[in-house]
Each structure stands twice: as structure tokens, then as C-alpha cells.
Amino acid sequence: MNKKEYKVYKKCRFCGSKNVREVIDLGKVPLAGGFLKNKNDFKSEKKYPLVLAFCKDCYLLQNTISINPEVLFKKYFYFSSSIKTLVDHFNANANEFSKFLPKKSFVVEIGSNDGSFLKAIEKNGARILGVDPAKNVSEKAIKSGVPMINNFFSEKIAEKIVEKYGYADLIFSSNTLAHIRDMHTVFSGISLLLNENGKLVFEVHYLPDLIEKLQYDMIYHEHEYYYSILALENFLIKFGLIIYDAKKIPIHGGSIQIYASKNIKIKRTDNLLKLISIEKKQEIDNVKTYIKFNKSINDQKKELQKITNGFKKNKKTLMGYGASGRGTIMSNFCELSVSKMSYVIDDAPAKIGNFLPGTHQKIISSEILGTNKRPDFVILFAWAFSEEIILKNKKYLELGGKFIVPLPFPRII
DSSP states (O other), X not given: OOGGGEEEOSSOXXXXXXXXXXXXXXXXEEOTTOOBSSGGGTTTOOEEEEEEEEETTTOOEEESEEEOHHHHHSSOOOOGGGOHHHHHHHHHHHHHHTTTSOTTOEEEEETOTTSHHHHHHHTTTOEEEXXXXXXXXXXXXXXXXXXXXXXXXXXXXXXXXXXXXXXXXXXXXXXXXXXXXXXHHXXXXXXXXXXXXXXXXXXXXXXXXXXHTTOGGGOSTTOOEEBOHHHHHHHHGGGXXXXXXXXXXXXXXXXXEEEEESOTTOOOOHHHHHHHHHHHHTTTTXXXXXXXXXXXXHHHHHHHHHHHHHHHHTXXXXXXXXXXXXXXXXXXXXXXXXXXXXXXXXXXXXXXXXXXXXXXXXXXXXXXXXXXXXXXXXEETTGGGHHHHHHHTHHHHHTTOEEEEOSSSOEEO
């Protein structure tokens, strides 16, 4: 394998400390978003080490390798507008943020995807600009009227934005700031782009929830880091940014919404202080927590394998639902081969006809659930959106089908 395809880190990627320890190893797995177009691609598919290390000095949990971002994100299969739960979430965010933003504010979104959030906040009177490296999703956003910069956000991009558009009143990012190799240039750019009274709001998957709910399916190469408030505070202060509030939100199975400002005198909320206290009680800053987590996810893997092995033995059919990063990791880590799970269902038209990375199930439409070719069981890889999926597919349940919610422990509904 060409090592130039990824970079290996022996030190902490935030603070540079050598005081790091490898704590979680999922083996060699394919890229979570590396969907294959045809069977001829199977032999050339590449797998990479997926190992997490914990920094004992700044408390960051991080991937030990970083895949070339050009490989990961220049073409992307994730469209936020195709998920109703996300669209509703972004609409609620837009209304909430507009309460503290000045009139005719300038809002920049990092990792803006197809513009769902920006469209929502533009309706409230904001000037908007998106930054996203994926060419295909950027083109879709631009066609829908969203101004976009098709590139990776960095200090240089921030300088160009200031020169052309001015300083930002709000910088927002949802589920993207764990995906970026060089976070130093990102936060340097954020600090430069924000005006003195501006706010940074970003949402990331929350490490304490990941551990509590055994969400190993959120561990993949695209996710470079797994954040706690403790680790983020240690990092953001280097760029003159103070975290003053944090809110747990249910999106993506358990995330956190972080509020930061350049105002060093800003008062920290009681809610933020409470969450920090809980993190310390959960020992998020202790390496033993991650060693225990590693054992638990391997136990969970055995439990899911036991169930799926029983299906095969009893000639019951199984399909997956949600051709996502979660689906890729769970199917590969739990060894759900085509012989156990025939197809994977997805609602995004861009994914239909492709194949899941690693285990190579063909991705098909959810229409099959209403036909006589429906499976006996469907495992919800997109379990974070289980209510939406189950409501949409009530007919499947009425016809006798069963859904499996895999985390935090496998259960059949």
C-alpha cells in the first residue's frame, strides 16, 4: 500500500505530546464513504488501519492515521437535504441563532453540504456563504442559489472571505469539524474571520455519548477526532476562542452544540459547567475509560454476530438500512458478509446501485420493503434516525417484517 495515501501520527495531533496510548483497534477497514460503482472495483478496493489513540495530556481521542483529504471528500455521497430530521434540525437552528444575530448579519458555514442550513437562515435575513470541498454537493448548492466556495476551509480561505465579504457575525459547522486533518489552520481561520462580537457555533459527535451508547459505528477514517469539552477547551484557547456554552442535542445519535467567542470576558453558562463536571465524573480524561470501551464493543460485536448467525441457520433473510459510514463500519467490524446480509437499503438516489465498502452488498431502494421480496429482518445501520425510518415503513411491519436496532445493544422491534 502506498503510504502517501495517508499520514501516520506518533504524537498528539492537537498539543504535540508524545504521551499518547493506542486504546481502540478496529483492524483494517475500507473508507466509510468509499462506495463502489461496480463489481470490477472490488479487487482494487483498499483497506486502512483504524486505530485510536488517547492523549494523556490534553485528553484528545484521535485517529492515528489521516487519509488524504482529496481521497475522502472531493466526491461525497452525503446530502443533508435528503434527511428530514436534519432539515428540521437546521430550520430550528436558524430560528434560534437569529435571536442573537444582528440584522443583515453575515453567516458562514464550514462544511455546508448542499446548503440546507444556509437556506434556512437566509430566510431570516442573513447574508450567507458556504465552504465545502465536495465538488458534487457544492455544485448542487450553487444551482439552488447558495453562494459557495468549493474548497477546504483554512486560514487562507478565511483571508479571502474577509477581503471579499467582510467579517462574519456567525460561523456555523455541523458534523464536519471532526473530519479535518489540520485543525490548527481551521481554528486560525475561524479566529481571523469572526468579528469581535461574532459567535462560533459547531456541532460534533459527543465522545461521552459515544462511549455510553457503545457507538463504535461512529469510528471511521473520516472522523479524525472524537471530542469532549475538556479536550476542546484546551485546544480552542490557543486561538483566542473561549467556550461559553454547550448543549447536548439528539442529532446523529448524540451530539453536542458548542458556543465559542473571542470575548475573553464572556460568562460561562451553568449548563457548560455542569457538562464539564459530568465529563470528569465519567473519567473522560482517564485512559482506563477507553480500554474498558474497547472491551465492551467487542462484546457487543459477538452479540450481534450470534443473532445474525442464527438467521442464516434458520434460513431467515436479512438486509441493512442506511448505506452510511455507520453501515460500513458495523458491517465490516461485525463481519456481515453478503451470505448473511444480502442487500443494503437507502433513500438517497445518489447511492442506489452502488455497493457498500468492504462487504459489497448492493444498495437498493426501500421500495423492496413493500413487496414480496422483502427480507424477514432489517438491521438499522441508520439507527439514529430509527423513528423516522420506522414511521416511513409501517407497511413493512404490518406485513410481518422486523427491524433490528443494533445499539447500544441489539434489539428486535
